[in-house]
Amino acid sequence: MKFIKYIFLGILFGITLTKAEVVSWYRIYEMFKFQSFHMYGVIGTAVVLGIIITQIIKRTKMKAISGDPIVIPAKKFSIPRYLIGGAIFGLGWAMTGACPGPMFILLGNGVFVILVAIAAGLFGTFVYGKIKHKLPH
Amino acid sequence: MNSIIEFIQQPWPWYVAGTIIALVMFTLLYFGNSFGLSANFRNMCSMFGGGRSCEFFDFDWRKQTWNLLFLAGTVVGGFIAHQWLMPDATIAISDATIADLKELGIANPGVGIAPEEVFSFETLFSLKGIIIFVVGGFLVGFGTRYAGGCTSGHAISGLSDLQPASLVAVIGFFIGGLIMTYLLLPHILTM
Numbered sequence: 001m002k003f004i005k006y007i008f009l010g011i012l013f014g015i016t017l018t019k020a021e022v023v024s025w026y027r028i029y030e031m032f033k034f035q036s037f038h039m040y041g042v043i044g045t046a047v048v049l050g051i052i053i054t055q056i057i058k059r060t061k062m063k064a065i066s067g068d069p070i071v072i073p074a075k076k077f078s079i080p081r082y083l084i085g086g087a088i089f090g091l092g093w094a095m096t097g098a099c100p101g102p103m104f105i106l107l108g109n110g111v112f113v114i115l116v117a118i119a120a121g122l123f124g125t126f127v128y129g130k131i132k133h134k135l136p137h
Numbered sequence: 138m139n140s141i142i143e144f145i146q147q148p149w150p151w152y153v154a155g156t157i158i159a160l161v162m163f164t165l166l167y168f169g170n171s172f173g174l175s176a177n178f179r180n181m182c183s184m185f186g187g188g189r190s191c192e193f194f195d196f197d198w199r200k201q202t203w204n205l206l207f208l209a210g211t212v213v214g215g216f217i218a219h220q221w222l223m224p225d226a227t228i229a230i231s232d233a234t235i236a237d238l239k240e241l242g243i244a245n246p247g248v249g250i251a252p253e254e255v256f257s258f259e260t261l262f263s264l265k266g267i268i269i270f271v272v273g274g275f276l277v278g279f280g281t282r283y284a285g286g287c288t289s290g291h292a293i294s295g296l297s298d299l300q301p302a303s304l305v306a307v308i309g310f311f312i313g314g315l316i317m318t319y320l321l322l323p324h325i326l327t328m
Contacts, residue, residue, distance in 0.1 A: 010210020086309020
């Protein structure tokens with residue numbers, strides 16, 4: 001039963017992204033055309049609050065529910081990995097209108113064609129795993 | 138009570154969504170985990186036996202059960218919102234966006250959650266559909282793992298922690314997204 005809280009959290013996330021239209025292909029297209037504040041408002045609010053939350057966690061040395069300190073792993077800095085990888089993801093994001101979370105939320109919305117994008121996404125991750133040692137990181 | 142139901146049934150404003158997303162991130166950290174949806178593609182590759190032929194998927198995916206269940210919850214959340222909380226499925230996109238999309242052959246921009254000219258099984262079995270869903274999905278799966286995260290992992294969690302790597306990743310997201318939206322998508326949509 002310790003896992004049930006994650007299902008509830010996922011339900012809240014799925015409802016929110018549907019209700020705020022974040023899962024809509026139209027909203028992603030509009031964002032990349034800079035024709036509305038909506039998506040910038042969603043991500044901007046989350047980041048501003050996220051910065052405050054993260055600072056509070058670090059300054060108060062907040063502990064997780066288990067009693068262990070909350071650790072936010074630092075990502076090892078490099079340019080090529082994040083720039084090239086990010087741009088490849090951006091190409092796909094603007095085409096499908098969905099990043100990984102919304103792909104699954106769309107499935108719940110009855111948009112079944114997205115299953116093909118999910119399967120292709122799994123294959124993309126698999127191919128990355130296979131050729132990762134040949135790529136600049 | 139009626140006003141609460143009325144509020145829930147309206148499209149939710151950006152500040153409500155942004156606040157809930159930040160709280161979801163915090164709750165996952167408080168539970169001792171982290172907020173990153175694309176990791177589930179890797180988890181699923183491992184779950185389906187990818188570890189037998191590839192070291193990258195050779196880990197104990199059961200330790201990621203919480204993330205897979207979170208993902209399963211999002212599907213249920215999408216279902217609940219779609220069934221009971223969306224009295225009308227019109228997306229209030231800007232007039233400029235509507236005009237641009239009409240020019241690209243989308244007949245009713247903003248009607249439904251996604252354009253029916255793209256999101257149909259008829260399109261799926263055409264070159265346009267294969268490019269958008271098969272190539273598009275592949276790029277999302279490949280790119281997120283290469284970049285080590287997607288919108289939740291980098292744009293929300295990483296930027297919240299002021300990590301330089303995440304800023305580079307988000308710049309990358311926009312380079313790819315803008316190239317697609319301005320240079321490639323007009324050709325793909327009018328195929």
